[in-house]
Amino acid sequence: MTVLLPDESRLDVPDGATGRDVARAIGEGLARAALGIRVDGELRDLDAPVENGAKVEIVTAKSGDDALWLIRHDCAHVLATAVTELYPGVKVSIGPPVADGFYYDFDFPEGVKLSDADFERIEQRMREHIKVDEPFERSELPVAEALERFRAEGQDYKVELIEDLVRDQRVKTVSLYRNGPFTDLCRGPHAPTTGRIKAFKLTSVAGAYWRGDASRQMLTRVYGTAFLSKDDLAAHLERLEEARRRDHRKLGRELDLFMFSELSPGAPFWKPKGQQLWNELTDLWRAENADRGYSEVHTPILYDADLWKRSGHWHVYRENMYFTEVEGRTMGLKPMNCPAHTQIYSSERRSYRDLPIRYSEAGLVHRHEPSGTLHGLLRVRHITQDDAHIFCTEDQVPEEVQRCLDFGFAIYDVFGFEPRLELSTRPEKSVGSEEMWDRAEAALERALSDRGLDYELNPGDGAFYGPKIDLHMTDSIGRSWQLGTVQLDYYMPEQFELTYTGADNAEHRPVMIHRALMGSFERFIGILIEHYAGEFPLWLAPVQALVLPIADRHVDYADRVAGELRAAGLRVEVDDRAESVGRKIREGELAKAPYMLVVGDQEAEDGTVSVRRHRGGDLGALPIADFADRATTEASSRRQA
């Protein structure tokens, strides 16, 4: 028979040939290096047979993700091997490869608690299994036999998995993989032997629900990662270190931006420098909203529970809201701004001539996020959304949605974020007619396709009241975040009986578009801190220039310099402590001050400043006015170079 190779050439191989046979036919070296095969796009074991006419690609260490997937899957099995040996009576469940490594979920016997202190012992045992290079042997077993086997071993989770396979997919046989003493129910594929794992490390231990279901057994998940070379592992650990170095919680403390108190979990306290950052972002937000036809509003945070009953939040979201009694009335803190904006909308009679009406608000909402989910600025209970609601006619929806997307792109562009779009459609639990949803989804699709935008489809992931487009972006170290969302809403206008008078002099229902682009100021700033590693562009930097007098006699001149620069609109501080210049520079660098201006006898005499750029070193002396020009020009352009 014949197989097709990636370079389009054909290769004749005997009938019934396996991937290994194909590799061998190409070259003995390739066969030795092979980890698996990709047949017509499907990843398989190296020893799996190939079909006549199939496209066959040999996966080696150079194959990137495929190779990593295989050895990480292998490594998960090796982990389970070591754990089952070291902890008799442990039950195994599943152990897949994931984005940066793999995990395996275990159910340890009563009384056994695993912690990362146990990793060394487990890793040692894993190394032994890798060193002896145990082959992964695949076998097919009739379902009945497999069930009997795992029942006898007390492996309840495996039994459940097989039972589900029988029920959902009507399988007759299941595949098992054995490596050394360990046999696992597994679909595969695997690399030929454990020895192909060239570098691995267990990274953390955590709880995880069996099958992701919070009502079921909590298992112990051990995370690890594996690579094809020690260098790759080292590079990965270096990346993790980089992420830790950029952690906004650490930088927030070091740069004096914000803090938290045990007395108000999930609610940041903004210190003067952090507030400065916040204000700059607010200025950007306000200017852009004004340019794009939004009217800024400001609404209360506390409302009678009746409002929440009407908006539906009481029924769906009560558990996550904060309530208080006020003179016998139940009042609730708003978890969203939309009901507030509907109040303004419906405070007057509206004409079709008024639409679209666009209300923007830096809306303060409170959501009782579960305690275990709080995470610095990225997951808070006190949330300031860059919110807006657009009330428009059905016909205006596509254009308004496009305007929202353009707005989002413009904001992200300021920070150099690359956006990615997802369209989410009607979920199972939804309100409104089939026809309405079809129209709404079509409107969103049209908004996307008119702009020629690529997007991913998320069927069934929309909000209960309407479909949405989510805006995701990637930061400077490759992490993806969901920031913005543009949602169509046909429900809230109905609930609040919003109307406008049409050209036909009849009452019509407007459509509401909810949109947030940064998501929340808190989260967005957290992401910015990590994106810039605390080294903000000049326009955002809380302190733009530090003036460093060399000796006490230069303080007057330093104050004069600071005064002139402030008059030019720059944020400047003078370090007038009786410390050495070396010390002041060191601390200025650690505080990531964009500019440091050293002034001594020479500068005072010439009316100059010696400019030092953060990370850029000494740039030489400039007249004060020249530096002011340079810095104000730089700060006035928000867009990244």
Next chain:
RNA sequence: GCCGACGUAGCUCAGCUGGUAGAGCACAUCUCUCGUAAAGAUGGGGUCCCCGGUUCGAGUCCGGGCGUCGGCUCCA
């Protein structure tokens, strides 16, 4: 909320099997007046997260709570 770990000075952390708490940095005072990443000396500073228990005695052991961290679930 669930699983696990952790909570000691402003920060980073040490404190063995229970015997009245320590370092570096930071801070204060004094001396030094300094040219591109840390001058020197002296000193102050603790409800060892909170509540309860065991004990002659608890930072240390036990129980409960709160918070933080890593995950899981959740994010309408």
